[in-house]
Amino acid sequence: MVVHVALHLSKLFREKRGLSIFIIFVVLIIVFYSINKLFLTPRSVADIALVATQDGIIALFVTLLLIAGEFDLSVGEVFVFSGMIFGYTIPLLGPYLAFVVALLCSGLIGFTNGIIVTRLRAPSFIATLGMAFFLEGLIFVVTGGFEVTVNLSKIPFWYTLSGDLPDGLNVWVIWFALFSILTYFILEHTRFGNHVFATGGSQNSAYAVGVNTRRVKLVLFVATSVISGLVGIMSLLYYTAISPVEGQDLPLIVLAIAVIGGSSLFGGVGSIEGTVVSALTIGAIYVGLVLAGVPSYYYYSFVGALLIAIAVANEKLLKRKIQI
Amino acid sequence: MSDSLERRNTDSSGPLLRVKDLHKYYGNTPAVREVSFELGYGEIVGLVGDNGAGKSTLVKILAGYHKPDKGEIYFKGKKVEFNSPYEARREGIEIVYQDLALISTMPIYRNIYLAFEPKRGIFIDKKTMKEEARKFLKSMGIDVDPNKLAGELSGGQRQMVAIARALMFQANLLLLDEPTSALSVYEARETLNFVSRAIKDTYRGRASAIIVSHNIHHVYSVATRILVMDQGKIVLDIPSKEMSPIEVEEYIVKITKEKASQR
Numbered sequence A: 001m002v003v004h005v006a007l008h009l010s011k012l013f014r015e016k017r018g019l020s021i022f023i024i025f026v027v028l029i030i031v032f033y034s035i036n037k038l039f040l041t042p043r044s045v046a047d048i049a050l051v052a053t054q055d056g057i058i059a060l061f062v063t064l065l066l067i068a069g070e071f072d073l074s075v076g077e078v079f080v081f082s083g084m085i086f087g088y089t090i091p092l093l094g095p096y097l098a099f100v101v102a103l104l105c106s107g108l109i110g111f112t113n114g115i116i117v118t119r120l121r122a123p124s125f126i127a128t129l130g131m132a133f134f135l136e137g138l139i140f141v142v143t144g145g146f147e148v149t150v151n152l153s154k155i156p157f158w159y160t161l162s163g164d165l166p167d168g169l170n171v172w173v174i175w176f177a178l179f180s181i182l183t184y185f186i187l188e189h190t191r192f193g194n195h196v197f198a199t200g201g202s203q204n205s206a207y208a209v210g211v212n213t214r215r216v217k218l219v220l221f222v223a224t225s226v227i228s229g230l231v232g233i234m235s236l237l238y239y240t241a242i243s244p245v246e247g248q249d250l251p252l253i254v255l256a257i258a259v260i261g262g263s264s265l266f267g268g269v270g271s272i273e274g275t276v277v278s279a280l281t282i283g284a285i286y287v288g289l290v291l292a293g294v295p296s297y298y299y300y301s302f303v304g305a306l307l308i309a310i311a312v313a314n315e316k317l318l319k320r321k322i323q324i
Numbered sequence B: 001m002s003d004s005l006e007r008r009n010t011d012s013s014g015p016l017l018r019v020k021d022l023h024k025y026y027g028n029t030p031a032v033r034e035v036s037f038e039l040g041y042g043e044i045v046g047l048v049g050d051n052g053a054g055k056s057t058l059v060k061i062l063a064g065y066h067k068p069d070k071g072e073i074y075f076k077g078k079k080v081e082f083n084s085p086y087e088a089r090r091e092g093i094e095i096v097y098q099d100l101a102l103i104s105t106m107p108i109y110r111n112i113y114l115a116f117e118p119k120r121g122i123f124i125d126k127k128t129m130k131e132e133a134r135k136f137l138k139s140m141g142i143d144v145d146p147n148k149l150a151g152e153l154s155g156g157q158r159q160m161v162a163i164a165r166a167l168m169f170q171a172n173l174l175l176l177d178e179p180t181s182a183l184s185v186y187e188a189r190e191t192l193n194f195v196s197r198a199i200k201d202t203y204r205g206r207a208s209a210i211i212v213s214h215n216i217h218h219v220y221s222v223a224t225r226i227l228v229m230d231q232g233k234i235v236l237d238i239p240s241k242e243m244s245p246i247e248v249e250e251y252i253v254k255i256t257k258e259k260a261s262q263r
Helices: A002-015 A019-035 A042-067 A075-093 A095-118 A124-143 A156-162 A172-189 A191-201 A203-208 A213-239 A250-260 A272-291 A298-321 B055-062 B085-091 B108-112 B126-139 B155-168 B185-202 B216-220 B245-262
Strands: B017-026 B029-039 B044-049 B070-075 B078-080 B093-097 B173-177 B208-212 B225-230 B233-239
Touching: A019 A272, A019 A298, A042 A075, A042 A172, A042 A191, A042 A213, A042 A250, A042 A272, A075 A095, A075 A124, A075 A213, A075 A250, A095 A124, A095 A213, A156 A213, A172 A191, A172 A213, A172 A272, A191 A203, A191 A213, A191 B108, A203 A213, A203 B093, A250 A272, A250 A298, A272 A298, B017 B055, B029 B055, B029 B233, B044 B055, B044 B185, B044 B216, B044 B245, B055 B093, B055 B173, B055 B208, B085 B093, B093 B155, B108 B126, B108 B155, B126 B155, B155 B173, B155 B185, B173 B185, B185 B208, B185 B216, B216 B245, B225 B245, B233 B245
Parallel strands: B044 B208, B044 B225, B093 B173, B173 B208
Antiparallel strands: B017 B029, B017 B070, B070 B078, B225 B233
């Protein structure tokens, strides 16, 4: 009986890679709540949401890219670069055109990443790391190391990107929900989603049966960059300032969210549900540790340990199931 | 079935495939040169030759994986130029590679419909994909659950599912690149019998197959005609009844020795 249950559970975990993070999420909620009852107050939930959604929106698209077998280390610099372009061009173009120009620049960076990876065949690790350094240099040259500031709080339109909701929440929660639903349906229920899985599962096999694998990757690099740029602008609008160093940890945090959510660094495997729960878990850890009175430095150690444990467990489970 | 595949017509008055003076170079090295042949409906051709003879390059050109540098391909009476494997599949040419047959991390039903997924509105019709895949695999005598990941199948099952996929889309020309090289003796025999049954019985007169193999004995068990390639050229084209596998093997050894002595 016990063996039967164990086998059944093992099968369940292999089939649903996001399940482990879901269980960890629930356990953490219980633990943090039992340590400090303030953990589930609206204010704490809003704080969790703030941490989870900004990184989570980018992580959704990084998940698609990871499933297609690539990753993007330039998302953090695109985040700052887009905010910088937005802030600097508002006096010249007005906020609406500046917004479009910033997103176009972000898309162009993603397109360049995509071309370097798919046409010039550079590994995405190198291509996007190079792009990150290039943008970082450019950002410091233009800003001189100073923050870029913007204040559009008097214009109602911009509430849609950064406005407050009741109970300390902001609209990022809605954007995160919308992008989660969008990416979920794209991945699970469209031809493009099927091709994303195939491209990361085996690029040569996918190409051999007619999948345009280069286009899949190019589209995902562009989408990831545009979204990173959008989130950069959202962050700038919300905090009214963006620092040139703000994006430095971002690529690794979003990568960690995707991997903790069940995505494989080897491509072909991952889920949007896993990434959503993983982003919420990262937010819960951040807020939970603060409320538990643990020094904030431990946050990274906690996330790091979780990342290693889940990545190792998931790869072992997958290898046991199939011959790769 | 996908709408793009329903347009396929079968003009069986002429040959299924006509290849005229095909050339392909890798740098200055000719991989395929002066290759011309015709293939009729219902034929199973064994394409054999030594390593580097150009067999794989030839079938990859026919499958749209490579573009030829010179030459013409006529398929079902129409001149074709494929820019990608997708275009070749759309015309009715399917290829099954030894190691690229299926994607391990995807369920079988998703593998089967890859690149030709049926749609309902803007979404793929998963229900139809699962049901049709299950029905078709069963009709071909393959007893596997289409929800399983392809990586869970044995080598032989993977080849058979990949071949069944090709036939499910009503391929007129099935190209098999070393289909038995990674299989056990039993699995290899099962796979080749499966191809033979499909071409001779299920798809009688509608489809043909070219099987690339190192193993002449394997090919002989199903092929009706043998093409031997050497240094990119077709050097022998005979009905399989007219020469025994040993004789073909000796022929290949002889030309290989001649080539070595000329160096």
